[in-house]
Amino acid sequence: MSHALLSPSASHRWLECPPSVRLTEFMEDKSSAYADEGTLAHSIAENKLKSYLGYTNDFIECEDTSMNEYTDDYVTFVAEQMSVLENPSAYVEQRVDCSKYVPKCFGTCDALIISDGVLHICDLKYGSGVKVDAVGNDQLRIYALGAFEMFSCLYDISTVRMSIFQPRLSHSDTWEISIDELLKWANEVLAPAAKQAWNGEGEFKAGDHCRFCKAKEMCRKRAEYNLELARYDFEPPATLDNTEISAILAKADELVSWVTDVKEYALRQALSGVTYDGFKVVEGRSNRKYTDENAVVDTVKAAGFDPYEHSVLGITAMTALLGKKKFTELLGGLIEKPQGKPTLVPMSDKRPAINTANEDFKEEN
Ligand code: SF4
Structure with missing residues (x-):
């Protein structure tokens, strides 16, 4: 698969640290087994969505029970998003040209839905490591800009909706902004940083984005x-x-x-x-x-x-064996989620704070 030098998926990094692009241009890219799994899940999801929409009669067999169910969930999610729009058109794995704002940049929208007034990008994230939110997501904003360039002559678009669907974390998130806000960001933030990145200019800046950097x-x-x-x-x-x-x-x-x-x-x-x-x-x-x-x-x-030890499969292995639906049907009532170990996290974390000994003491008094 070819990638743009300034790829939308790496945009969070190069927007924060523009010179990282040229610094890492010729460094080796270590594609992991997780990336291969994600690629397979995307092909299965693409095929299922196309057959749901009646765009193909070909069917790709998915032997992995969990992947089969997660990709079914994705199709249901996209169908739900379409159902709230009037006469929507849907484009699957639609390549969009984002080079108006980012040199030689293109991207692929997993699902792109348009109806009068609204452009909606749905992005399937198959990873289960880090939860990804739609709010402020640079990758989705760049896809939306490419899609807007492509379709604005056919549709009157005023609102941009962007969704992340992450089935393995039972997570989805949708963010909506006006097209004016999107274009303001494109002109004032994206285009200047992309120009610096392309020219190998700007300031190096370290932060959490470094973990995806080849350097x-x-x-x-x-x-x-x-x-x-x-x-x-x-x-x-x-x-x-x-x-x-x-x-x-x-x-x-x-x-x-x-x-x-x-x-x-x-x-x-x-x-x-x-x-x-x-x-x-x-x-x-x-x-x-x-x-x-x-x-x-x-x-x-x-x-x-007897040389064997007999133990019950763990929840992940049991889910893979039975499939998610059967697992819930048979074992849903036998699962509990014990309280997690207290962890100190930054205030920006979305989980609610738990009562500490100090607060309990205050309440008692
Ligand atoms: S490691 Fe971080 S600071 Fe260094 S080039 Fe990469 S993104 Fe920039």
């Missing part, structure tokens, strides 16, 4: 950003106060992720012959294992013992 392990800006914490000017007294601890917490996740990236990169380099002063590569700890499991089973059985 994340070696980038000097990211190192400086994280090492700022190590240089934190701790004043007497000998213990940290709450303000200082807040400052550390605010950067802790990013710091841990940066250190992990640097360690993994350095190990890969060391294994290919690079040496780092004061470090050597050794064998990690390992556990004993059987050399031949079948022989172990035969030997233990012959000695009159």
Whole structure:
């Protein structure tokens, strides 16, 4: 699959850090098994949506029960979005040209629905790691701009609706803005940053967007950003106060992720012959294992013992075995979600705060 240099999917990164584009242009892209799974899910979803809309009679068999159900859910979601519009037209996997604002940029809208007045982009996210919101989503805004350029001569569009559908997290989110707001953002924010990125100009800026950058392990800006914490000017007294601890917490996740990236990169380099002063590569700890499991089973059985342990499948494996619908039908009443372990998170996190001992004490008094 070819990608634009300034791709919509990476736009959050290059809008924050424009020079990262040229810095990483020729760096290797490590496509993961997760990406391959996402590509397969998108082809299945595309095929199902096209057959739902009557655009094809071909049917692609999906052998993965969960993927089959998740892609069914996606089709239902798109159908629901269409049902609230009058005489909607739907375009599936529609390629759109976004180069009016971003040089040589194009993108593909998973589902694009248009009816008079409204343009609606639906984006299927098959990942289950990070929940993605539609509000303020740069990728969707760029798709919407491309779609607007393509269809504004045919439809009178005043409202842009953008949805993320993330079935594996049971998550969907929709954001609506006026076309004027979208065009203002395109002219005032997107186009200037895209121009800088294309020309390799602008300021390097580190942040949570770095985790998707191919330079994340070696980038000097990211190192400086994280090492700022190590240089934190701790004043007497000998213990940290709450303000200082807040400052550390605010950067802790990013710091841990940066250190992990640097360690993994350095190990890969060391294994290919690079040496780092004061470090050597050794064998990690390992556990004993059987050399031949079948022989172990035969030997233990012959000695009159049962070599197997019997345990119930975990929820994920059981869902994969039964499929989501059957799982809910058979086991829905036997599932509970215990209270999660308390976690300290930034105020921007959407989960409601839980009562702490301090608040309980205040209530009692
Ligand atoms: S790692 Fe972060 S700061 Fe460095 S180039 Fe990439 S996005 Fe920019």
